[in-house]
Amino acid sequence: MSDVSRPPVLEARALAKRYRMGDVEIDALRGVDLALGEGELTVLLGPSGSGKSTLLNILGGLDAPSAGSVHYRGRALDFTDDRALTAYRRAHVGFVFQFYNLMPSLTARENVALVTDIAPSPLAPEEALALVGLTSRLDHFPSQLSGGEQQRVAIARAVARRPDVLLCDEPTGALDQRTGVVVLDVLDRVNRELGTTTAIITHNAVIARMAHRVVGFGDGRVVRDERNTTRAAPAELRW
Amino acid sequence: MSLPRRLATAAAVVALTAGAVFAARPAPTAVETGAVTREHLEATLDVEGRTRVRDRYVVSATTAGNLRRPELRPGDAVEAGAVVAAMLPVDPTPLDARARTESEGRVRLAEAALRQAGSAVERSRDALTFARNDEARTRSLVASGAMAPHDLTVAEFATRSRADELASAQFAARGAEYELANARALLSRSTGAMRVDDEITLRSPVRGRVLRVLQPSGGVVAAGAALLEVGDTEALEVVVDLLTADAAQVSPGATAHLEGTGLDHALTAHVRRVEPSAFTRVSALGVEEQRVNALLDLHDPPTRWRGLGDGWRVEARIVVWEADAVTTVPLGALVRSSGVWTVFVVEGGRARRRVVGLGHHGGDRVEVLRGVRAGETVVLHPSDRLRDGDRVTAE
Amino acid sequence: MSALARKLLRDLARERAQLATIALVMACGVAALVSMRSAYDSLRAARDGWYARARFGDVFVSVRRAPRSAVTALAALPGVTDVDARVVGEVRLDMPGLDDPAAAKVVSLPRAGMASLHTLTLTQGRAVDPAHADECLVHEAFARAWNLRPGDGITAVIQGRRQRLRVAGVALSPEFAYVVQPGALVPDDRRYGVLWMNPGALDDAFAMRGAFNDAVLRVERGASVRAVQSAVDRTLAPWSAVASWDRAHHASARWIEMKITQLRAQATVLPAVFLAVAALLVNMVLTRLLGLERERIATLKALGYTDGEIARHYLSHALLTGLAGALLGVALGAAGGRLILGIFAQFFRFPVLAFWPTPATVALGVCASLGASVLGALHAVRRAVSIAPAEAMRPAAPARYTRSRLDTSARVHALPAAARMVLRELARRPLRALGSAVAISLAAAVLIAGRFTFDALDRVIELQYFRAQGDDVTVSFREPVAPAAALDLARLPGVLRAESQRTAAARLRHGAHTRECALLGLPADASLRRLVDAHGAVWTLPSDGLLLGRDLAQRLDLRAGDAVTVEDPTGVLPPREARVSALVDDLLGTSGYLRLDALDRLQRDGGRITAVALRVDPTRRDALLRRLKVYPAVASTARRATAIAYFREQLGRESGVMALILAAFASVIAVGVVYNNARIALSVRSRELATLRVLGFTRAEVSAVLLGEQAAQVALAIPLGLLEGRGLAGLLVRSVDAELFRLPLVVSRATYLFAVAVVLAASALSAALVRRRVDALDMVAVLKSRD
Structure with a gap:
């Protein structure tokens, strides 16, 4: 249930996903409807194993649903066309993962450059890193950076391409509270300054307070979808 | 680790190491083997020779005339006195005084020859009697053990030789008779005692076979022309030529094995005589050598060498040394090493080098005086890589 | 970037x-x-x-003696562009320091003004002066072996006559690019060479005035060499020509x-x-x-x-x-x-x-x-x-391990945990383990295939020079001589035994197939020279009938019991029939074997011999050889010990170098596979292995888990590699031209062990290198990771 005043950038209709892991079959999603509006910062809240990551992956074109469809700015994503999905990701989507997923053999600057090399109209790597406050760490390798710094590099990498949608999967999951707050602050700034539609997955209810909207997940389904009347600043969050 | 497990590991390690060492040993060499035997050994002198009919007689025309085409062929048997040629005499010219004297002279010559042949026969007969007595005496002495059996063989051989010589003398005597008859016939014809158109028949003086037909077609022949050759093919001897240096090793009575005759078995012969006078000959290798002839008599009865004729090539192996019960090894087992002759004896699966002292060589075996015993096995044609103590297997 | x-x-x-x-x-x-x-x-x-x-010529023919006028007829044959008729013969050379005589092929130089084939390349000196009959050109191989220079003299025995020749120059010819004495396997430059002399000088010696006994022809492009050969044979038939041959059968060209x-x-x-x-x-x-x-x-x-x-x-x-x-x-x-x-x-x-x-x-x-x-x-x-x-x-997902039959057996339970892990890991990806084993086995196979030729040639030496031949010296004659020659040689001082031999060139015909071959006649009781096959078995010659080499028989489509026509290449004797008694896997060349008397019957000349094998007392050998040097009928005396030493020396040098190169190659393969496997396994399972360390396993035990897998693969690879090596060796055996000689399939134990040792050493080295990394596993980092 979105605000009609802002058209949905990304919309999921009746998404379902079943996958195998080893010898086990898992129903991750059982019919999910969701819409992300322009410039919104949405938090997808739910316990681990509730299918949040799966939803994010499908929204980003990383995974194909067993049933249902995804629409980007009104156009349906063709999950059978791998090339189209790649083009979609290349041009419009930015990812931030729980475990950063940086290339250990590249410096911070080079990790960001990975994206700027292929994006149509990116920020300069240095700019992106400045945005996340890591100008002094441009030429450090991930092994020389703290967890928070690594995540901030990942964010810089994600935003450097100026994506239309920023999808974050448990961005603070591996961080302590103090560092986590820093990261959330960056995300918030990016959302405000660049107007990027942001979706953050977390199991931490405290974080939900900084979002425009909170979508609750349980057992592969959307259980609630509310707007925050007041938004907390990331600095105020304690967990 | 617990004790049983430690023991098991240790046992496994030991087994593996043993297995590795075992596998690393070089494989036993495969060798050909021969035996050290105790056998009769002969050292021989190998020479080349040919057969020869001992007693041959040439039938010649007694007078000039027209020879009838001969019907006899080489190999045909003839009896003594059989007609072998016939001819029509040409008109005999009456002999003048000189010719007549010549003819008479020839008759006297023939008579003298006959007398000589007769006395030769007598002499041979005496020699044969002596040899027979000697043989009998030797036989009894050998039976009583006073003389060696070898001496009996010598005596027997002597008897046989004398018998052969008597036969030859008798043959020669018949020839002389024949010559005398011819000479008389010639004389009588010239004195006109015979008629002109009497056919003259020439007869074989001896029993034997026709060896060669020298006048194969009929026609006019001169007096004295050789017409054919007859001989006793059962009286065959063998003539071999020896290098003078080797002749000293050959003594009369020595046994010889005759091979290469084309018959499928070897023949035995004995050396009758080595001629005293040498001659020069170019050998098969192209060098000039001094050689001397040796005569051998065949020991086997004529039925054994039925196929042999006159002038057949033979290879004679004249025994110059022999002994019984001699320890011998094959020639191929000998290896020269550090200046001495050695052999490799197979003992317990290994080749052991032994120095050997050698004696006489005979064919492809050699007499061993010391170093190995009869019954042992030796390696034949050992490779130059074979070392004392190497493991070997017989192939 | x-x-x-x-x-x-x-x-x-x-x-x-x-x-x-x-x-x-x-x-x-x-x-x-x-x-x-x-x-x-x-x-x-x-x-x-x-x-x-x-x-270089295309067709070669040798003839007993043909008049020069025949050259015109040859040149006129369709397809022939050039003809070179010359006089060729074998001579003995009396070289100082050699007891047995050296030999050489002597070839007449072309006459002035004649278009010449086989143009000589002069490397030293000058061409021969036609006015000097005693001048010669020497083949470079021989000149180098004897350090001959232009101006030096050599003594040659040409048809029994000693002559002093002067070296005018040193030359090379395409006809003698590979100089090997007929009957030998390896070139021996000290004992066999080639000389070129003025045509006039050779004419007299070989009684070839106005005649020739050897001709070379060049065929124009596109013409059929076979057709030219037949025409040449027909043209030269009246003069007892041996059938002509082409480059494929030319002595030097075919080796190359x-x-x-x-x-x-x-x-x-x-x-x-x-x-x-x-x-x-x-x-x-x-x-x-x-x-x-x-x-x-x-x-x-x-x-x-x-x-x-x-x-x-x-x-x-x-x-x-x-x-x-x-x-x-x-x-x-x-x-x-x-x-x-x-x-x-x-x-x-x-x-x-x-x-x-x-x-x-x-x-x-x-x-x-x-x-x-x-x-x-x-x-x-x-x-x-x-x-x-x-x-x-x-x-x-964690790697799938299942319980297999292996697991239920009691023995497996008794194994330590490390061994069980190794076994399960192998059972999980059997194909991968097999693939690695195959790769390692190739290292062993390469080693065996490379070294086995030396084992095989060693065996050839042993069979050919020890088992088949027991003589010390073989005396060969210029022309067949009377059999008494053997008896004469037997009586020379120092000779322990003499046995005759006879070789005759023949052409065998069966149906549509013909093949040139050499017939060897040996006495029935021969012990100095026997027929030994590639398996080492000694053959007794049949009293009547022929033993044929298997390859030769196959080319003639003959089986044991068949009749074959024996033709005389010189055309003197009429075709005769012989029966093939059996087929033999012989070692050298294309030959038929029969008893001496049987060969005499075929040749119908009352028995002649071409060579005599002698067993000689070593203390009298030198004197004997000196004596034999002067016999006019003797063409050459070959000492078995010389041939063996030479052959061995050649082999030994090559095999040493080859062994090193092969060991290096094989090591590279073995190290490559084992090291990589171990490193990869290490990185894939580093967490697992570090966890083992955390749990209390010692460094040695953890190494055992990792390297045990490699060891098992090497253990499998070794017997596999030995089999593959033998297979490769079998292929190589087939690649040898059986008409020249046959290579027995022999792989010595030493070669197998060498292969095993190199693979084990390389694997051990790789293991040692990886072991250092195992020891350096970071336990702490493992505890922090999310898996």
């Missing part, structure tokens, strides 16, 4: 040890390819060029052709083995590497990189390795090719033998290397890139 490119370089640097070993294997393959092919190219070019420049063909075959097989192993290694390494990179591949996909870009990125790993291998290989190959050519130059007497690596060969080497890399990488990359990104980001 793009970030992705930077990642590539850094990744390569991190894996440098592993990729280096792969590059090394590839370099070996490329080096083998480039060196052998370029040697082959150079040899062929040198040979073909020389044959063309020097006008065989060696060149062998080189070409080797240039394909050996590199193929190496490149196959390299491709296998690339596949293994890249598969595991990509397994590790799963998450990163997913990330790149998430970042928007296409499958193609990602695939190219990872393929570059393989390509750059391949390129490194190619460059190293080309450099090594150039050096190696020069080396190989140097070895050939010792035997192939070419005036110019330049090493010329063609760009085509270099390109082939580079392409082969790159091709092998891509081939090995393709499957792995394709599989890795095709994983759906989301799946790649999920932690990989």
Whole structure:
């Protein structure tokens, strides 16, 4: 249930996903409807194993649903066309993962450059890193950076391409509270300054307070979808 | 680790190491083997020779005339006195005084020859009697053990030789008779005692076979022309030529094995005589050598060498040394090493080098005086890589 | 440079040890390819060029004595462009310091004004002066062996007459590019050479005034050589010509052709083995590497990189390795090719033998290397890139282990945990284990295939020179002599035994097939020279009938019991019939064997002999040889010990060098496979192994888990490799031209052990290198990780 005043950038209709892991079959999603509006910062809240990551992956074109469809700015994503999905990701989507997923053999600057090399109209790597406050760490390798710094590099990498949608999967999951707050602050700034539609997955209810909207997940389904009347600043969050 | 497990590991390690060492040993060499035997050994002198009919007689025309085409062929048997040629005499010219004297002279010559042949026969007969007595005496002495059996063989051989010589003398005597008859016939014809158109028949003086037909077609022949050759093919001897240096090793009575005759078995012969006078000959290798002839008599009865004729090539192996019960090894087992002759004896699966002292060589075996015993096995044609103590297997 | 490119370089640097070993294997393959092919190219070019420049003949014929007028008839035959008629003979050379006489082929130089074939290349001195009958040209091989220079003199015995010849110059001829005495296997430059003399000088000696006994013809391009041969045979039939032969049967040309063909075959097989192993290694390494990179591949996909870009990125790993291998290989190959050519130059007497690596060969080497890399990488990359990104980001499911029959047996339970882990790991991916074992086994196979020729030749020496021959000296005659010659020789001082032999050239005919061969007649009781087959069995000659070499019989389509027509190549004797008693796997050449008296019956000349084998008392041997030197009928005296020593020396030198090279090659393969496997296993299971350390396993036990898998693969590889090696050896045996000689299939225990030892040593070395890393496993980092 979105605000009609802002058209949905990304919309999921009746998404379902079943996958195998080893010898086990898992129903991750059982019919999910969701819409992300322009410039919104949405938090997808739910316990681990509730299918949040799966939803994010499908929204980003990383995974194909067993049933249902995804629409980007009104156009349906063709999950059978791998090339189209790649083009979609290349041009419009930015990812931030729980475990950063940086290339250990590249410096911070080079990790960001990975994206700027292929994006149509990116920020300069240095700019992106400045945005996340890591100008002094441009030429450090991930092994020389703290967890928070690594995540901030990942964010810089994600935003450097100026994506239309920023999808974050448990961005603070591996961080302590103090560092986590820093990261959330960056995300918030990016959302405000660049107007990027942001979706953050977390199991931490405290974080939900900084979002425009909170979508609750349980057992592969959307259980609630509310707007925050007041938004907390990331600095105020304690967990 | 617990004790049983430690023991098991240790046992496994030991087994593996043993297995590795075992596998690393070089494989036993495969060798050909021969035996050290105790056998009769002969050292021989190998020479080349040919057969020869001992007693041959040439039938010649007694007078000039027209020879009838001969019907006899080489190999045909003839009896003594059989007609072998016939001819029509040409008109005999009456002999003048000189010719007549010549003819008479020839008759006297023939008579003298006959007398000589007769006395030769007598002499041979005496020699044969002596040899027979000697043989009998030797036989009894050998039976009583006073003389060696070898001496009996010598005596027997002597008897046989004398018998052969008597036969030859008798043959020669018949020839002389024949010559005398011819000479008389010639004389009588010239004195006109015979008629002109009497056919003259020439007869074989001896029993034997026709060896060669020298006048194969009929026609006019001169007096004295050789017409054919007859001989006793059962009286065959063998003539071999020896290098003078080797002749000293050959003594009369020595046994010889005759091979290469084309018959499928070897023949035995004995050396009758080595001629005293040498001659020069170019050998098969192209060098000039001094050689001397040796005569051998065949020991086997004529039925054994039925196929042999006159002038057949033979290879004679004249025994110059022999002994019984001699320890011998094959020639191929000998290896020269550090200046001495050695052999490799197979003992317990290994080749052991032994120095050997050698004696006489005979064919492809050699007499061993010391170093190995009869019954042992030796390696034949050992490779130059074979070392004392190497493991070997017989192939 | 793009970030992705930077990642590539850094990744390569991190894996440098592993990729280096792969590059090394590839370099070996490329080096083998480039060196052998370029040697082959150079040899062929040198040979073909020389044959063309020097006008090497196409048809060769030898005749007893034909008048010069026949040359016109030959020149007029259709298809013939040039004819060279000359006088050829064999002479003895009395060289100082040699007890047994050296021999030489003597060839008459062309007459002034005649168009000449087989143009000589003068390397020293000048041409022979027609006015001097005693001048000669000496073949360079012989001149070099005896240090002869223009102006030196040599004593020759020509047809029984001693003559002092003066060396005017040193020359080379395409006809004698490979100089080997008829009947010998290896060139012995000290004992056999070639001389060229004025035609007039030889005419007198060989009674060839106004005549010739040897002719060479050149056939125009496009004409049928066979047709010309038949025409030549017909033309020269009245003068007892031996059937003409072409280049394929020319003594020197066929040896060179065989060696060149062998080189070409080797240039394909050996590199193929190496490149196959390299491709296998690339596949293994890249598969595991990509397994590790799963998450990163997913990330790149998430970042928007296409499958193609990602695939190219990872393929570059393989390509750059391949390129490194190619460059190293080309450099090594150039050096190696020069080396190989140097070895050939010792035997192939070419005036110019330049090493010329063609760009085509270099390109082939580079392409082969790159091709092998891509081939090995393709499957792995394709599989890795095709994983759906989301799946790649999920932690990989723990590897599936199932209970197999292996597990239920009590013995397995009794094994320590480490052994059980090793067994289960092997059982999980049996194909992968087998693949590695096969790759390692190739190392052993290469070693065996390379060394076995020496084992085989060793056996040939043993059979041919020890079992078949027991003589010390074999005396050969210029012409067949009376059998009494053997008896005469037997009586010479020092001779322990003498046995006659007779060889006769014959042409065998059966149906539509004909074959030239040599008939060897031996006495029934022969012990100094016997017929021994390739299995070592001694054959008794039948009293009547022929024993034929199996290859010869096959070419004639003959079986035991068949009748065959024996024709006289000189045309003197009428065709005769003989019966084939049995087929023999003989060692040398094309021969028929029969008893001496049976051969005498065929030749109908009352029995003559051509050679006598002598067993001689060593203390009297030298005196005997000196004596034999002067016998006019004797053409040569061959000492068995000399032939053996020479053969052994040649073999020994080559085998030592080869063993080293092969050991190096095999080690490269073995190290490449074992090291990479171990390193990969280490990185894949590092968490697992570090966890073991945390749990209390000692360093040795953890190493055992990791290296136990490798050890099991090596243990499997060794017997496999021994079998493969024997198989390869069997293939090589077939490649030898059986008409020249047969190589028995013999692999000595020492060779097998050598192969096993090298593979074990290389594996142990790799294990030691990896063990250091195992010891350095970081336990703490493991505890922090999320798996």
